[in-house]
Amino acid sequence: MTAARVQLSGIVKRHGAVTALAGIDLEIQAGEFFSLLGPSGSGKTTTLRILAGLEAADAGTVHVNGEDVTLLEPGARDVAMVFQSYALYPHMTVGENIAFPLRMSGVAPQEISRSVKEAAEKVRIAHLLERKPGQLSGGQQQRCALARAIVRKPALFLLDEPLSNLDAKLRIETRVELKRLQRALNVTAVYVTHDQEEALSLSDRLAVFMDGRIVQMGTPEEVFSRPATVAVAGFLGNPPMNLLPARLDEGVAKVESFSFPVPTLKHLGTKDVVLGIRPSGVRLSQDGLPATVAMSEALGEEFYADVAVGELLVRARVKERPAERAQVRLQLDEAGLHVFDRASGLRL
Amino acid sequence: MKLRHAVLLAVAVLMMLVWTFPVLWGLLTSLKTERDVLAYPPTVIFEPTAGNYRDVLFGATSILPNLVSSVIVSGLTTVLTMLFAIPAAYALSRLDLPFKRASGFYVLATQMLPPVGLVIPYFLLLRRIGWTDTYQGLVLVYLTFALPFAIWLLVSYFEEIPREMEEAALLDRAGRWRALWHVILPQARGGIAVTLIFVFLNSWNEFLFAVVLGGNTVRTVTVAMFNFISLEQTQWARLAAAAMVGMAPVIALGLIAQRHIVKGLTVGAVKGGARR
Numbered sequence: 147m148t149a150a151r152v153q154l155s156g157i158v159k160r161h162g163a164v165t166a167l168a169g170i171d172l173e174i175q176a177g178e179f180f181s182l183l184g185p186s187g188s189g190k191t192t193t194l195r196i197l198a199g200l201e202a203a204d205a206g207t208v209h210v211n212g213e214d215v216t217l218l219e220p221g222a223r224d225v226a227m228v229f230q231s232y233a234l235y236p237h238m239t240v241g242e243n244i245a246f247p248l249r250m251s252g253v254a255p256q257e258i259s260r261s262v263k264e265a266a267e268k269v270r271i272a273h274l275l276e277r278k279p280g281q282l283s284g285g286q287q288q289r290c291a292l293a294r295a296i297v298r299k300p301a302l303f304l305l306d307e308p309l310s311n312l313d314a315k316l317r318i319e320t321r322v323e324l325k326r327l328q329r330a331l332n333v334t335a336v337y338v339t340h341d342q343e344e345a346l347s348l349s350d351r352l353a354v355f356m357d358g359r360i361v362q363m364g365t366p367e368e369v370f371s372r373p374a375t376v377a378v379a380g381f382l383g384n385p386p387m388n389l390l391p392a393r394l395d396e397g398v399a400k401v402e403s404f405s406f407p408v409p410t411l412k413h414l415g416t417k418d419v420v421l422g423i424r425p426s427g428v429r430l431s432q433d434g435l436p437a438t439v440a441m442s443e444a445l446g447e448e449f450y451a452d453v454a455v456g457e458l459l460v461r462a463r464v465k466e467r468p469a470e471r472a473q474v475r476l477q478l479d480e481a482g483l484h485v486f487d488r489a490s491g492l493r494l
Numbered sequence: 495m496k497l498r499h500a501v502l503l504a505v506a507v508l509m510m511l512v513w514t515f516p517v518l519w520g521l522l523t524s525l526k527t528e529r530d531v532l533a534y535p536p537t538v539i540f541e542p543t544a545g546n547y548r549d550v551l552f553g554a555t556s557i558l559p560n561l562v563s564s565v566i567v568s569g570l571t572t573v574l575t576m577l578f579a580i581p582a583a584y585a586l587s588r589l590d591l592p593f594k595r596a597s598g599f600y601v602l603a604t605q606m607l608p609p610v611g612l613v614i615p616y617f618l619l620l621r622r623i624g625w626t627d628t629y630q631g632l633v634l635v636y637l638t639f640a641l642p643f644a645i646w647l648l649v650s651y652f653e654e655i656p657r658e659m660e661e662a663a664l665l666d667r668a669g670r671w672r673a674l675w676h677v678i679l680p681q682a683r684g685g686i687a688v689t690l691i692f693v694f695l696n697s698w699n700e701f702l703f704a705v706v707l708g709g710n711t712v713r714t715v716t717v718a719m720f721n722f723i724s725l726e727q728t729q730w731a732r733l734a735a736a737a738m739v740g741m742a743p744v745i746a747l748g749l750i751a752q753r754h755i756v757k758g759l760t761v762g763a764v765k766g767g768a769r770r
Contacts, residue, residue, distance in 0.1 A: 200661050221667035233662035237680040246676070247666035294666070 149177040149334040150210050150224070150301035152197065157206035159192055159358075166192045168358040170206070174336060174351075179328050181337045181345040184355030185381065190338045191306055193355070197336060198304055199223050210302060221250075226295035227304040230311065232287050234279035240266070240290050241275035247298045265297035268327065285316045292324075296331060303328065303335040309344065321348060342382050346370060354378050372484075376491040379422045379484055385450065387422045388460050391488065394419055402456030404435045410480055418488035425450060427482030428462035434477040439468045517741070524734035531730045546735035557736050560718035564740075566629055567704075567714055568697040571636040575644045575693045580686070582641075583648030584674055588657070598649065601642040609639075613706050620707055627709030635703055640693045647692065651685025652678065687754035695744055715740040 157170040167189045174180045182190035195201040197208060199220035207216045215223050226247070234243050244265055248258045266272040269289040279287055288308065295303060308324070309317045325348055328335045339345050345352050346366040353363040354374075362374040373379035379387045393400045397412035399421065430451065437453040437460065449467045452459050453474060460476065468474060485494045523531055525542040550557055586594060616635050617626065625631030655678055663673035679686065701716040708717055719740060722733035 198661075198665060200664070219669075220661070220664040221669060225665060227662070227665050229658050229662060231656065231658055233656065233658035235659065235662075235677055235681075246663075246668075250663075250667040250669075250672060250676075294662075298666075 148301065149332055151176045151212070152302065152334065152336070153209040153212075154193070154197065155207050155209070157193065157196055157203045157208070159189075159196065159201070160204050166358055167196075167203070170358075170360060172353060172360065172363070174334060176334055177332055179325065179335045179337065179348055179350045181339060181349040181352035182355060183339055183342060183345040183352050186340055188355035189358040190340075190355045194227075194304055194306055194336060194338045197302075198225055198227055223302075224300050225302040225304055226298055226300040227306065228288075228291045228295050228308045230307040232279075232291040232311075234287060234290055234294075236279055238278075239275065240271060240277050240279065240282070240293075243279065243290055244275075244293045244297050247294060251298065261297050262293075265293040268296065268330075269293045269323075284311055284313075285320070288312060288320065292327070296327070296333075299331070300333065303331075303333045305335060305337045307339055308337075309339075310341070317344075324348065343384060346382075354381065356381075372493065373422070374493050376420050376422070376486045379486065383424060385425060385461055387424050387484070388428065390421045390423070390455075390458060390460065392419055392421045393417070394485075401435065402458060404455065406435060406478070408480060408483065411483070411485060414485065414494060417494075419494065420486040420488055420491075421478070422484035422486060423478050423482050425461045425463040427479035428460060429477045429479065430462060430464055430468060430474045431477045432475060434475040437474050437476050439470055439472045439474055441470060442467050520734045520737055523731055524738045526731050528729065528731050546731045547739070550732055550735040550739060555721070555732070557715055557718045557739060560713050560715045561739070563629075563708075563712055564698055564714040564716075565743075567632050567636065567712065568694050570629065570633045571640055571697040572690060572694045574633065574637060575640040576686070576690055579641055579644035579648055579689070580679070581674075583645045584652050584678065586645065587649045587652035588660070598646065601646050604642045605639070605646075609702055613702060616703070617706055626707055627711045629712055632704065632707050632712055632714075635707060636697045636700065640697060643696070644689050644693050647689045648682070648685060651682045651689075654685075655681050684754045687751050691747060691751050691754075694747065698744060 152172070152174040154170050154172040157167050157172075158165070159167040170189070170193055172193075182193055184190045192201065196203045199215070199218060199222075203216070207214055209215065210223065210225075235246065238246065241262055244262045245258050248261055253261070262275070263272060266275060269292050271286055271289045271293060274282060274286060274290070279290060282290060288311070291308070305324075309320055312320060321344060324335075337345070337348060346369075349366055351363065351365055352369060353360045354369060355361070356375075356377050362369055362378050369378070370382055373382060373387075376389060380389055390401050394408070394411055394414050394417045396416065397407060397409045398405050399408045399411065401421070430453075435455050437455045439451055440454050440459060441452045442464075443450040443452075444467070445463075449464050451462045451464050451468050453462060453468075453476060454460075455476065462476065486492060487494055522538070524546050525544075526537075526540055527543055527545070530537055530540045549555065552558075585591070586598065591597070620626045620628075620631045620635070625634070659677050659681065660668075660670075660673040663677040664670070668676060698714075699716065700714070701720070704712075704714040705717045705720065708714060715736070719733060719736045722729045722736060
């Protein structure tokens with residue numbers, strides 16, 4: 147089975163008066179691990195469901211390997227899906243669950259039992275085939291759902307927040323395994339998540355969804371290092387980027403009532419902007435913006451310090467823990483500055 | 495907590511007595527001779543006789559043909575009801591149809607009409623098409639009650655099953671019908687059993703329509719029992735024996751399906767209570 151190439155063009159979906167998707171254009175390459183990332187209600191799951199054929203788009207087309215599948219039933223699309231709830235059939239054993247897609251496709255019985263064993267071994271649940279889903283742990287259920295999805299060797303693999311019901315440790319383990327599986331099977335995977343860490347670590351490329359639109363698409367590095375809008379900047383990174391409303395005036399930035407020079411931004415002239423800077427780009431030093439330490443948090447080797455600049459709270463990542471209520475000064479690392487237009491929110 | 499349990503137990507025993515007393519009394523009566531039945535004060539210790547059962551089953555007034563009638567009518571009604579109600583309820587629970595909620599209400603509204611108001615129109619209708627005193631006539635009329643009831647009951651069971659179940663089945667290439675058959679129906683087993691039993695019992699126990707719309711050909715067991723009461727005399731012992739015989743399948747069915755009923759009823763009840 148060759149991996150599928152997917153193309154969504156102009157997908158619009160309305161639920162009554164609410165527009166869930168306002169024109170989604172997306173191209174996913176064969177064999178790619180592609181994530182749809184966004185906060186809840188941003189339209190990522192709806193996009194996945196339209197791709198699966200579980201929902202019909204009000205406008206737009208879905209192409210898989212160049213073939214228009216917009217009007218095809220889910221079963222005719224050669225896609226497999228892992229649901230957030232796993233949707234295992236509770237009255238069937240694990241083995242029967244995994245066998246189900248093959249049975250429905252009319253595969254011969256010997257072939258079915260061979261494929262079921264193979265799929266179960268790939269996700270290491272071969273010893274659980276006789277159990278019912280209710281007798282499995284969360285992680286085992288998750289593997290069972292994975293096995294049911296891969297057993298048919300689909301061209302396209304859809305995953306709807308598959309890790310969100312697992313505990314933190316298992317989530318990271320399974321994440322690694324998912325990626326390994328996707329590579330080993332050489333299948334195109336579309337992965338929906340609201341967890342930016344998952345998306346950044348798993349994806350070859352990702353699309354950031356906000357309010358029914360794709361606001362940015364690219365590799366994890368691109369999206370992380372050059373967020374296209376203020377909203378993306380605020381969404382990505384843990385903790386998120388500091389966003390400071392500022393006024394630029396010929397190479398001088400004014401934040402609250404304090405000014406500091408930013409010669410690299412001189413070309414922008416006079417403008418109302420939002421300056422973004424990650425906590426790692428904020429330093430406590432001898433000179434710079436006067437600030438008061440509001441709180442600090444231990445991270446292990448380092449600390450986060452929340453410092454107040456006027457009314458604004460800025461988070462800095464520091465080596466030594468500052469005393470609370472201490473008067474300090476902040477330096478912003480000029481190379482780490484992201485500049486966004488205040489009115490449009492777009493990157494400048 | 496102890497006291498609470500004791501009170502609950504006492505209430506349960508009391509209620510059980512209230513419900514079982516008529517049945518037990520009927521059982522005793524069915525084993526008495528007509529003379530013992532009329533004895534005053536009533537005798538509790540008497541010489542039991544199987545004579546009433548012999549008369550009722552094999553005598554001149556045998557109710558065996560009536561039992562057969564009842565089985566045909568109730569069986570047909572149940573089979574047809576389930577055949578139509580399952581797909582209908584599934585559709586109602588799953589598809590986004592316009593006026594879905596309103597239609598649910600109207601389905602239920604049919605259950606609120608007093609049957610007496612309908613029996614004459616039904617009689618006139620059936621007579622016009624020549625279906626009085628026929629199985630198809632009585633079954634047709636029973637369907638008008640059983641179907642809405644069964645659909646309404648089943649919808650709540652189907653709604654219990656997450657939609658992702660058949661979405662998964664659809665992606666697994668089952669198609670709608672096979673998704674229903676392989677994935678949804680097995681999970682709705684309890685609800686289907688409960689519905690089936692209710693439909694069967696309702697038509698088995700039905701009297702009014704059976705007595706008016708039936709006749710010599712189609713005379714169900716409830717109607718036949720009534721024949722033991724006449725102007726001159728009521729044959730209490732035989733009536734009781736006939737009642738016991740008529741009740742036997744009901745009780746047997748109840749015992750067989752007990753597990754399903756208890757489980758199914760609580761699911762339905764909670765869900766029913768939570769719905770609008």
